[in-house]
Amino acid sequence: MATFFGEVVRAPCRAGTEDEEEDEEGRRETPEDREVRRQLARKREVRLLRRQTKTSLEVSLLEKYPCSKFIIAIGNNAVAFVSSFVMNSGVWEEVGCAKLWNEWCRTTDTIHLSPTEAFCVFYHLKSNPSVLLCQCSCYVAEDQQFQWLEKVFGSCSRKNMQVTVLTCRHVTDYKTAESTSSLHTPFLKALKTQNFREPLCCSLLEQPNIVHDLPAAVLSYCQVWKIPAVLYLCYTDVMKLDLITVEAFKPVLSSRSLRGLVKNIPQSTEILKKLMTTNEIQSNIYT
Amino acid sequence: MSRYDRAITVFSPDGHLFQVEYAQEAVKKGSTAVGIRGTNIVVLGVEKKSVAKLQDERTVRKICALDDHVCMAFAGLTADARVVINRARVECQSHKLTVEDPVSVEYITRFIATLKQKYTQSNGRRPFGISALIVGFDDDGIPRLYQTDPSGTYHAWKANAIGRSAKTVREFLEKNYTEDAIANDNEAIKLAIRALLEVVQSGGKNIELAIIRRNQPLKMFSAKEIELQVNEIEKEKEEAERKKSKKTV
Numbered sequence: 001m002a003t004f005f006g007e008v009v010r011a012p013c014r015a016g017t018e019d020e021e022e023d024e025e026g027r028r029e030t031p032e033d034r035e036v037r038r039q040l041a042r043k044r045e046v047r048l049l050r051r052q053t054k055t056s057l058e059v060s061l062l063e064k065y066p067c068s069k070f071i072i073a074i075g076n077n078a079v080a081f082v083s084s085f086v087m088n089s090g091v092w093e094e095v096g097c098a099k100l101w102n103e104w105c106r107t108t109d110t111i112h113l114s115p116t117e118a119f120c121v122f123y124h125l126k127s128n129p130s131v132l133l134c135q136c137s138c139y140v141a142e143d144q145q146f147q148w149l150e151k152v153f154g155s156c157s158r159k160n161m162q163v164t165v166l167t168c169r170h171v172t173d174y175k176t177a178e179s180t181s182s183l184h185t186p187f188l189k190a191l192k193t194q195n196f197r198e199p200l201c202c203s204l205l206e207q208p209n210i211v212h213d214l215p216a217a218v219l220s221y222c223q224v225w226k227i228p229a230v231l232y233l234c235y236t237d238v239m240k241l242d243l244i245t246v247e248a249f250k251p252v253l254s255s256r257s258l259r260g261l262v263k264n265i266p267q268s269t270e271i272l273k274k275l276m277t278t279n280e281i282q283s284n285i286y287t
Numbered sequence: 288m289s290r291y292d293r294a295i296t297v298f299s300p301d302g303h304l305f306q307v308e309y310a311q312e313a314v315k316k317g318s319t320a321v322g323i324r325g326t327n328i329v330v331l332g333v334e335k336k337s338v339a340k341l342q343d344e345r346t347v348r349k350i351c352a353l354d355d356h357v358c359m360a361f362a363g364l365t366a367d368a369r370v371v372i373n374r375a376r377v378e379c380q381s382h383k384l385t386v387e388d389p390v391s392v393e394y395i396t397r398f399i400a401t402l403k404q405k406y407t408q409s410n411g412r413r414p415f416g417i418s419a420l421i422v423g424f425d426d427d428g429i430p431r432l433y434q435t436d437p438s439g440t441y442h443a444w445k446a447n448a449i450g451r452s453a454k455t456v457r458e459f460l461e462k463n464y465t466e467d468a469i470a471n472d473n474e475a476i477k478l479a480i481r482a483l484l485e486v487v488q489s490g491g492k493n494i495e496l497a498i499i500r501r502n503q504p505l506k507m508f509s510a511k512e513i514e515l516q517v518n519e520i521e522k523e524k525e526e527a528e529r530k531k532s533k534k535t536v
Contacts, residue, residue: 184454237315243488244452273488286316287336287349287365 046100046140046147057096060154062161065095065124067132069257070163074214076241077234078166079135081249084272089263092123092133098148102141122152131261136214145217153221162196163222163229164257166249167215171235175209186236186248191219196228201251205233230255243276296410306414307407310363310437313416317362317450320349321460321482322420324432324445325475329422331360331497332479334450334487350497350507354379356423357392358497358505362450363417363437371415375399392423392431396441404439414438418449424501446478452486459485472500480516491517 003009048057057064073082098120120136140148171185188202191211205211211219215231222229232252236245253262262268299305318334333349352358353375361368378398382390390398399419407414414437421433434449435441446464448456459482469475480494487493494517496508508516 237312284347284365286313286363287318287347287361287368 043101044141044144046098046144046151048096048098048151050096057151060150060156061096061122061152062132062156063154065132066130066157067124068130068160068162070132070134070161071257071261072134072136072163072165072215072218074136074165074167076137077168077236077245078249079137080241080272080275081166081246082133082135084246084275085249085253085265085268086133086258086261087123088268088271089261091126093126095122095124095132097121098136098151100138100140100144100148102139102144104139104141125261140214140217142213145214148214149217149221153225158225158227161227162257163218163227164252164255165215165218165229165231166234166252167231168234168236168239168245169212170239171237173209174235176206183235186234186238186245188248188251189233189235190230191233192230193219193223193226193228195226196230198228198230198256200230201232201255241276243272246272246276296408304407304438307438310414310416311418314363314418314437314449315451315453317364317417318349319448319450319452319456319483319486320360320362320420321448321456321479322360322422322432322434322444322446323460323464323469323475323479323482324422324430325469325472327430327501328472328475329424329430329432329499330475330479331358331420331422332483333360333495334483335493335495337493350495352505353395353421354383354389354423355504356389356499357395357421358423358499359419359421360449360497361417361419362453364415367415368417368419371399371402371417371419374402388426391425392421392433393425393443396421396433396435400435400439400441402439403435403437407437407439420447420449423499428501430499430501446482448482455486456482472498477516477520480513481520484517484520 048061049055050057062070071082071086073079100120120134120138120140123133123135125131125133134152168186171180171183174183176183189205189209190200190202191205192200210216211231211233215233219229219231221227232249234245234248236242236248238245252258253265297304318336320331320333323330323332331350335349336347338344338347349362350358350360351372353372357379359372359375361371375395375398379390379395382388382394399421403415406412416437418434418436421435422431424430432444432447433441434444434447436449446460448460460478463478463481467474468478476496476498479496480491483494484490491514492510494513496513496516498506498508500506
């Protein structure tokens with residue numbers, strides 16, 4: 001075929017090229033390619049470390065610490081909610097942390113944590129070690145979600161376990177036939193597995209909305225393994241750490257899984273406010 | 288949808304100008320502003336943004352005078368607001384020099400709205416990401432409150448709110464704006480503060496208030512004056528609660 005400038009260029013043929021052998025040689029993986037691929041896989045490996053050490057856990061987290069109640073907070077607003085309301089009402093001990101790397105993630109040490117840093121830490125309640133909590137504010141990429149699930153759940157006993165996941169999503173992802181101006185953001189929606197029988201704190205997520213990323217992976221895992229699990233998804237119009245969004249999770253405090261864990265709500269609100277002011281990034285764009 | 292939201296001048300098949308609608312989302316990122324038109328007073332109340340420690344508070348203003356008898360509060364992009372306010376101020380003086388009369392509130396609102404509309408129809412420019420509440424008294428002594436939005440529309444209101452949580456505040460105003468509530472100036476001021484307290488975190492110290500009385504210049508309330516009003520409102524609330532509990536007993 002002739003291009004605009006009159007030069008003749010061979011059009012790509014979808015039936016297969018004539019000089020297939022030449023191309024195949026070019027496409028064959030060199031040892032360097034294999035090495036690069038191996039290094040990349042190693043870099044993207046999800047490692048579950050014992051608390052404040054650099055040694056990995058030999059078994060999955062829930063095999064080592066059997067749990068009856070597992071609360072997972074994913075995203076900075078969910079993490080702030082759990083920090084102020086749940087972790088404040090009891091003594092929690094760190095049992096491990098997940099370190100992973102991907103293009104979005106910058107994990108640092110888990111000693112001085114703030115909701116603006118990316119991390120993934122696991123705690124259990126000292127007074128009742130079968131209650132586990134995970135604060136995950138780093139992004140777990142698609143290829144790492146399976147590894148994360150294996151390292152956390154593994155082949156643990158799946159009886160008598162209940163999982164609650166809290167996360168946020170931007171309201172522009174919410175598909176509805178209503179006009180978007182009639183939506184009162186932030187608002188909560190729930191999605192549960194078949195085995196979850198308890199009453200929900202908000203309405204179910206309607207079709208065609210779907211859940212993404214790690215919360216979806218956890219829920220799918222629980223559905224496959226018949227673990228009762230519920231996801232509370234907060235649709236908000238502010239994706240950074242925001243008081244109104246965090247407070248939108250409050251209805252979840254009345255759920256059976258969190259009710260026993262939350263004691264001092266006014267104090268929690270104060271802690272939340274302090275958390276907000278210390279982490280407020282001064283932006284003068286909007287007034 | 289993404290094919291029709293990049294260029295400002297492109298309509299989508301169902302008649303939306305997505306850039307204009309997105310500009311309205313930018314307005315929601317600004318803190319709340321409320322405007323109330325009383326019988327002899329107009330009130331503008333805003334939620335103050337928290338300033339950084341080293342920032343000069345006086346340079347972070349949401350309420351600005353456009354002329355001696357007109358002022359406005361905005362919500363949305365700070366820089367866009369600055370540009371619009373400057374243009375409006377120049378227009379106010381230009382009008383005064385040309386026709387020797389101060390602008391009417393409707394005139395300057397129409398000017399701002401026309402300016403905003405122009406930016407929704409030219410290529411290479413984006414709409415202004417601000418909504419404004421413009422208040423003032425005309426020569427005939429009638430109080431006015433207008434609201435403009437990024438699409439360039441403007442309407443007169445008895446009371447309105449813009450910015451974050453505007454819907455909540457507007458619902459409050461719909462329930463509580465009565466002839467009694469604006470019977471006198473003080474009541475109108477209290478109504479504005481009560482409306483803001485519905486959504487402002489940490490109460491009175493994050494509120495800024497401005498009023499214009501007939502034939503008087505703009506008055507900005509000091510923090511103390513606002514605190515006094517807030518305390519009065521709290522007392523009234525307590526009274527109302529006590530009366531309620533007495534009734535049930």
